[in-house]
Amino acid sequence: MELTAKHFKANASKALVDAQLQKALGNVEKGFIGKRQKSVDALPEFDALRDSSRDIKNHVLEHLDLYLEEYEAKVTASGGIVHWAETAEDARRIVLAICKKANARTVTKGKSMITEEIALNDHLEANGIEPVETDLGEYIIQLRGEHPSHIIAPAVHLNKEQVESDFRRVHTHLPEGRDLSEPVSLLSEAREVLRQRYFAADVGITGANFLVAETGSSVIVTNEGNGDLTQTLGKVHVVVASIEKIVPTLEDTSQILRVLARSATGQDMSVYTTFSTGPKRHEDPDGPDEYHVVLLDNGRSEMIGTEYQDMLRCIRCGACMNHCPVYHVVGGHAYGSVYPGPMGAVLTPSLNGIEETGQLPNASTFCGRCEEVCPMRIPLPKMMRHWREREFERNLTPSVARYGLKFWAFFAKRPKLYRFAASFGIPILSVLGGSTRRFRSMPMAGGWTRYRDLPAPEGRTFQQQWAQRETLKQEAKQ
Amino acid sequence: MTLANSEAAGQPRVGLFATCLVDLFRPSVGFASAKLLQQAGCEVHVPVAQTCCGQPAYNTGDRADTREIAEQVIEAFEEFDFVVAPSGSCASMLKKHYPGLFKGDAKWEERAQRFSDKCHELISFLTDVMMVRDTGAALEAKVTYHDSCSGLRELGIKQQPRKLLGNVDGVKMHEMKDSDVCCGFGGTFCVKYSDVSNAIVTKKVDNIDASGAELLLAGDLGCLMNMAGKLKRQGSDVEVRHVAEVLAGMTSQPPIAGSGK
Ligand code: SF4
Numbered sequence: 001m002e003l004t005a006k007h008f009k010a011n012a013s014k015a016l017v018d019a020q021l022q023k024a025l026g027n028v029e030k031g032f033i034g035k036r037q038k039s040v041d042a043l044p045e046f047d048a049l050r051d052s053s054r055d056i057k058n059h060v061l062e063h064l065d066l067y068l069e070e071y072e073a074k075v076t077a078s079g080g081i082v083h084w085a086e087t088a089e090d091a092r093r094i095v096l097a098i099c100k101k102a103n104a105r106t107v108t109k110g111k112s113m114i115t116e117e118i119a120l121n122d123h124l125e126a127n128g129i130e131p132v133e134t135d136l137g138e139y140i141i142q143l144r145g146e147h148p149s150h151i152i153a154p155a156v157h158l159n160k161e162q163v164e165s166d167f168r169r170v171h172t173h174l175p176e177g178r179d180l181s182e183p184v185s186l187l188s189e190a191r192e193v194l195r196q197r198y199f200a201a202d203v204g205i206t207g208a209n210f211l212v213a214e215t216g217s218s219v220i221v222t223n224e225g226n227g228d229l230t231q232t233l234g235k236v237h238v239v240v241a242s243i244e245k246i247v248p249t250l251e252d253t254s255q256i257l258r259v260l261a262r263s264a265t266g267q268d269m270s271v272y273t274t275f276s277t278g279p280k281r282h283e284d285p286d287g288p289d290e291y292h293v294v295l296l297d298n299g300r301s302e303m304i305g306t307e308y309q310d311m312l313r314c315i316r317c318g319a320c321m322n323h324c325p326v327y328h329v330v331g332g333h334a335y336g337s338v339y340p341g342p343m344g345a346v347l348t349p350s351l352n353g354i355e356e357t358g359q360l361p362n363a364s365t366f367c368g369r370c371e372e373v374c375p376m377r378i379p380l381p382k383m384m385r386h387w388r389e390r391e392f393e394r395n396l397t398p399s400v401a402r403y404g405l406k407f408w409a410f411f412a413k414r415p416k417l418y419r420f421a422a423s424f425g426i427p428i429l430s431v432l433g434g435s436t437r438r439f440r441s442m443p444m445a446g447g448w449t450r451y452r453d454l455p456a457p458e459g460r461t462f463q464q465q466w467a468q469r470e471t472l473k474q475e476a477k478q
Numbered sequence: 479m480t481l482a483n484s485e486a487a488g489q490p491r492v493g494l495f496a497t498c499l500v501d502l503f504r505p506s507v508g509f510a511s512a513k514l515l516q517q518a519g520c521e522v523h524v525p526v527a528q529t530c531c532g533q534p535a536y537n538t539g540d541r542a543d544t545r546e547i548a549e550q551v552i553e554a555f556e557e558f559d560f561v562v563a564p565s566g567s568c569a570s571m572l573k574k575h576y577p578g579l580f581k582g583d584a585k586w587e588e589r590a591q592r593f594s595d596k597c598h599e600l601i602s603f604l605t606d607v608m609m610v611r612d613t614g615a616a617l618e619a620k621v622t623y624h625d626s627c628s629g630l631r632e633l634g635i636k637q638q639p640r641k642l643l644g645n646v647d648g649v650k651m652h653e654m655k656d657s658d659v660c661c662g663f664g665g666t667f668c669v670k671y672s673d674v675s676n677a678i679v680t681k682k683v684d685n686i687d688a689s690g691a692e693l694l695l696a697g698d699l700g701c702l703m704n705m706a707g708k709l710k711r712q713g714s715d716v717e718v719r720h721v722a723e724v725l726a727g728m729t730s731q732p733p734i735a736g737s738g739k
Contacts, residue, residue, distance in 0.1 A: 013673045325660045329677035363671055365664025365678070366537060367627035388539030397539065401670065405535060409543040412498075412529045413550065419526065426502050437736030438710055447669030451676035452707030455503060455735035462496050462505035466512075466524050 001119065001147045003352055004336030008359035011334035021331050024159050028150075032322035035266025036373070043262065053256045054377045057313040060246050061304065067213040067246045068295070074216025078278030080291035088118035091296045095120060095205065095238055098292055099129050102236045104202035108194075110220060110227035111135035112207030113151050113316060114240050114296060116338045117351070120205070131205075132197045134226035136190050143170050149332030149340065152264050152318040157331050160186065194226070204234035204288070208241035209315065210256070211293070214249040217277040218293065221260065221270035228274050237276065237288035242296045244312040256315060259375035263317040299351045307386045311346050313376040320370035320380060326363055335360060342370035346383040354390050358397075361387035422461050430457040492520040493558035495551070495597075497568045498530040499699040500720075504734065507699060510726035511564040511600050517726075518608040520560070527554040531563075531571040537665055545579050549586070552576070552593045560607070561597045564722050565698045566629020567665075569599035574632050599629055600722060601697055605638040615727035616647035622691035623651070623721070624682070624705065625658040626698035639697060639721050646724060654689035656681075663704040679708045687714055693733075695721040706735035713739045 004011065015021055040046045060067055072082040085091035099107060107124065109115065109131055121131045121142075133142040137155035141148060143166045148154030155163070164180045167189055179185050206227050208218040218239045220227040231237045247253050261267040280287030303309055321327040321341025332340035337348040337357065345360040354361075361384035370380045391397050397405075411418045433439065433456020441449045448454055459465075492515050500507045512522045532547035551572065555561045563569040577594050580586035604610040621643065629635040636658075643649050662668060662678030669675075682705060686694055694709070694716055696702050706718035717733040 009671065009673070012671070016673055016677050325662065325678050326671075326674055329674060329681075363667075363674065365627070365660050365662060365667045365675075367660035367664070368631035369627070369660070372631050385537060385539065388537065389541055390539070392539030392541075401538060401666070405538050405540060405543075409535050409540065409547070412532070412535075413543070413546050415527045415529050415550070418529045422502055435736075436738075437732050437734075438707070445669075447672040448707070450672055451711065452679070452704065453710040453735055455703050455706055457503045458505050458731060460505070462501040462508035463524070463526060465505050466508065467526070 001116065001338060003356055005348060005352070005357040005360050007336055008334060008363055011336055012330040012363070015330045015334045020159065020162070021157055022329075024157050025328055025331055028153075028156055028322060029328055032265070032319075036263060036319060036322070037266075039262040039266040039268060043258075046259070046262065049255060049259050050375050050377055053259050053315075053375060054313060056247060056252045056256065057376060060248060061244065061309060061312055064243065064246065064301075064304065067248060068243060071211055071213040071216055071246055074213065075278065075291075075293055076216075078216050078291075079281075080216065080278045080293060083292060083294045085294050085296045086298075088296070088298050091118045091240060091294050091298070092120060092123040094294050095240065096123060096127055096129075098236060098238055098290075099124065099203050100127075102202050102290070104129055104236075106130045106132055106197065106201050107203040107205055108132050108134050108198055108201040108230045108234065109138070110204070110206035110222065110230040111138045111154065112205070112240060113148070113338065114207050114242055115205065116148060117298065118240070118296065120240070132194070132201065134194055134197070134224075134230050135222070136187060136224060136226075139190055139194065140166060143167075147333070147338075150318060150321060151316050151339065151343075157333065198229045198233045201230075201234045203236045203238060204230035204232075205238045205240060206231050208239050208245055209260070210247050210253050211241055211245045212248075212250055212253055212275070213246055215275075215277055217250075217275045219253060219273065219275050221257070221273045223265070223267075223271045225272050228272055231274070231276055232286050232288065234288055236290040236292065237279070239276070239291075239293045240296065241293065242298065243300055244314075260315055260317050263319040263373065263375040303350050308346065308350050308383055310378050311343070311350065311383060313378055314343055314347070315376055316343075317375055319373045319375065323369045323373045325365065325367060325369070342380045342384070343378075346378075346380055346387070349387050354387055354394070355396060358387070358391045361385075361391075419461075419463060423464050426457045426461050427459065430459050433457065489519050489521050490559040491557075492522050492560045492562050493555040494522055494524045495528060495531070495555065495561055495563040495568060495572065496524060497563055497565045497699065499703070500564060503703065504699055504720065506728060506731045507564050507720040507722055510720070510722040510728045511562070513726045513728065514600070514604060514610075514613060514722060515562060517613065518604055518610050520608070523558065525554040531568040533567065533571050533665055536571065536575065541579065548576050548579050548590070552590060555596075556589075556593060559596065560603065561593070562600050562603050563597070564600040564720065565700075566599050566626050566633055566635055567698055567700065569597055570628040570632040573597040599633055599635060599697065601639045601642065601725075602629075602633060602635050605641060610642070612645040613642060613725045613727070615725055617724055617727070617729060618648040619693045619724075620650050620652050620691045621693045621695055621724070622654045622686060622689040623657060624654070624661060624686075624694060624696040624701060626696050626701045627660050629697050630658055635697065639695070642725055643695070643721070649724070652689045652691040654685045654691070656685055661701045661705050663701045665700065668704060675704075676708075679704055683708045683712055683714065686716055687712075692716060693724075694718045695724060697721050702734055706733070710735045710739070715739060
């Protein structure tokens, strides 16, 4: 998708007045937060599991090269092929070549953020191959020509009326009078339509939640079973995954799975958890003839050894955005990048550079709720601050903010001058506050007073009054 | 208890970090803090070489200025047994973020750590260090409490203010929905992203109004000014104060942003 992160402010303002969107966003808050809390409360060892999940991923990241090699060897041994893609372009080229070799006309896809990251659909279409999204949410936004606004609930910005009208617009072969008033009826219609597509597809493309080094398996979790159909019905299964998805063992995988679904949707486990290891064997009743893994770097190895390394622990559960007050009011599209919310505010600059994406790590109140819920204990606000530092060092911070800050810092670093200036300015401001004790507007403070009154200072500064009181006390003593 | 008789008793010497907003906008919070600390048996000092904790620079990514300000604060407060701030976010800046600024600096690292160990937010200092249970204050009021983010998530302040308020004669707690969700202040965020900030504070104010409380309290002046400004703009009657004012029984000053619509 086109990167419009630098228009975050404008995107956000538009989103704030979009009544449909605001209604849909209300459901993010209502749906995800309570469910997560309930499932967390029901698992006393949740926090201990978070710690061990963090430790597992930290260990992998310290030895990523070794585990990647082990993983590749195991995939090869099971009859699969690993392709290394340094850039998004490499990955697109590799996937296309695999599809062409299979003479593919259509490919089905399980939900995958990584194929969004490499803009795979556009590339396939441009080369005469039709990609069909099979996750209900992804399917809906594909019909609309949109992009996901959430990493696990791609169509969370839409409501069921919008979906109904999209289905009626596209599924013209179905009877007009059919009932589409309930989510269930929408779901079964999508299922009906997609069923044909599975059988027609030559290639199935999925992402991977985990890649297991011990066995060379790729693991996907879904609630709709669409991932399973995608990867077993086509002749060829292509897994597109980024290098940090590696976990050492099956045991490690099962540990992290326990925090994943709870953090994402409040489920103990997702409905389907599927391990794929290589292509179909002789004795297997079904499965693909070919099994390919495209391992994407796309800037991630550059993050190793930097202050952004911790971000590579992310398991894409979406809890950070589900709990983010900024995400709640602007939605995912405002971020103008593949990955929205707090995790996107750290990851997007790593993948796309801070020049174009500086808005994202700035658009946070640093309330810390994302870090509080992140199952992998990723210090998201701290890393957003690191991005602000990189921006500041490189003179990319908007000049108004920069000079404003420098002006303020000049005084903050000179207590005497600061005291002197405050001892004049504040009492004047206090008097101007009049009997209401607040201002409706104030020159240079439009950002504040456009929406809120500005409380007036009480009177003379605390330091002035305290000093006077101390002097009086001293005098009284003598 | 007055300063004069506390000096003799070998009581803890506390440096009051007044915070820039308290100093400039709401001195009564400074006096309430001093009173609460003195009541708890501390000897209170207010160093003059303090301006601000440096958060605006820190959160804008300006590490150099932040460090200079941090050095100035550490020097000004080093002599005290404790450093106490009536603000979760400033206290957290001193306690949790200062040490990181000096990582790898042989001269400053340890010094910053020693300083950090002495820093506390006011209410948690009273309850957790000085073991205060009852401040002896009284106020007839229906009260709701906003958990400011830094205090809540970086310092674990949640029950402390509620416990003390529970022992204020006449105070009735009316918990609001989502009391632990950000009010949209976020320091410079509220002016840099004023549209977004407004949307967040609007939800907050709706929850405050719906709680049925007539007085909103919190431990951070930034959040309080944000919520008070919005409440007044919406024409709400809810009054707003720093929790220290109520706990110290010092509510004769007009509330933040005045009273009435
Ligand atoms: S950053 Fe944490 S909370 Fe956010 S998606 Fe990744 S793992 Fe989940």
